[in-house]
Amino acid sequence: MPELPEVETVMRGLSAVLIGSSFTSVQLRRKDLRFPLPKNMDALLRGHKIISLTRRAKYILINFANDQSLIVHLGMSGRMVIDDGSSKVQKHDHVIFITNKGDDRRPASLRERSPHGINAASEQKSLHIKFNDPRRFGMMDMVATAKTSNHKLLKHLGPEPLDASFTGEALFAKLKTKKVAIKLAIMDQRVVVGIGNIYACEALYAAGTHPQRPANKVTLKECTALVAAIKAVLKRAIAKGGSSLRDYVQADGELGYFQHEFAVYGRAGEKCKHCSHKNITIQRITQGGRSTFFCPIKQK
Numbered sequence: 001m002p003e004l005p006e007v008e009t010v011m012r013g014l015s016a017v018l019i020g021s022s023f024t025s026v027q028l029r030r031k032d033l034r035f036p037l038p039k040n041m042d043a044l045l046r047g048h049k050i051i052s053l054t055r056r057a058k059y060i061l062i063n064f065a066n067d068q069s070l071i072v073h074l075g076m077s078g079r080m081v082i083d084d085g086s087s088k089v090q091k092h093d094h095v096i097f098i099t100n101k102g103d104d105r106r107p108a109s110l111r112e113r114s115p116h117g118i119n120a121a122s123e124q125k126s127l128h129i130k131f132n133d134p135r136r137f138g139m140m141d142m143v144a145t146a147k148t149s150n151h152k153l154l155k156h157l158g159p160e161p162l163d164a165s166f167t168g169e170a171l172f173a174k175l176k177t178k179k180v181a182i183k184l185a186i187m188d189q190r191v192v193v194g195i196g197n198i199y200a201c202e203a204l205y206a207a208g209t210h211p212q213r214p215a216n217k218v219t220l221k222e223c224t225a226l227v228a229a230i231k232a233v234l235k236r237a238i239a240k241g242g243s244s245l246r247d248y249v250q251a252d253g254e255l256g257y258f259q260h261e262f263a264v265y266g267r268a269g270e271k272c273k274h275c276s277h278k279n280i281t282i283q284r285i286t287q288g289g290r291s292t293f294f295c296p297i298k299q300k
């Protein structure tokens with residue numbers, strides 16, 4: 001499932017090819033994803049210049065010159081695939097956006113792969129951006145740009161983890177009334193947005209906090225360390241996404257999914273990288289129906 005760093009990378013990748021363009025056509029290949037797709041989406045979006053893309057939690061906002069925004073959530077399995085329209089439409093390509101411009105920014109490695117060579121690729125007249133989502137937990141909706149933060153899915157969201165306002169003090173204040181385990185608390189979107197299972201495990205490990213600690217028993221000092229760890233693991237993942245995807249577009253045109261090296265996630269039974277000399281292995285438990293990976297020595 002895409003987490004915040006993946007969504008950020010997809011947003012940056014789409015920004016690189018969409019800003020300044022408009023859609024000449026938006027093809028809805030079904031009426032709904034998780035929710036019904038907006039009626040007249042094609043008519044509402046067609047011909048309006050895209051001025052910016054932003055991210056709020058795991059929602060991507062595509063902002064148009066007519067003060068309308070398209071909200072996109074990738075759900076569990078949603079992907080954005082960019083090509084020049086020459087590849088076959090796949091079974092789970094549910095929405096296809098066609099732009100009025102090609103992409104002269106595409107990586108040289110991609111252009112070289114084109115059977116027609118560099119010139120043909122740079123003469124592309126449009127891009128096809130395909131939203132592919134086999135499980136259909138993704139969603140799209142339209143909102144007036146000025147009212148974005150009042151949208152029903154966005155208005156209850158907590159702070160962005162990378163914002164300066166997300167501090168140890170702010171987290172400590174939010175956790176005071178929460179008796180749930182700290183891991184579940186930092187995955188609660190009202191406490192802080194965008195931290196899914198993977199980065200919750202990684203941040204708690206980096207901070208040395210046991211995932212089962214009651215949230216209201218985590219001290220201010222520990223909250224400060226945890227906030228620093230959350231910011232660090234997310235920033236590292238975003239940086240890795242950017243560097244591993246030259247210009248954010250992979251050779252197959254897919255955006256934003258990349259292999260990370262995790263310290264604990266998915267490493268049950270393997271040696272802890274921190275305490276390896278003591279022959280300690282990473283443990284796996286279940287919390288809130290999800291696997292938690294942690295080191296029983298480093299995390300207290």
Ligand SMILES: [Zn+2]
Pocket residue numbers: 272273274275276280295296297298
């Ligand atoms: Zn350890």
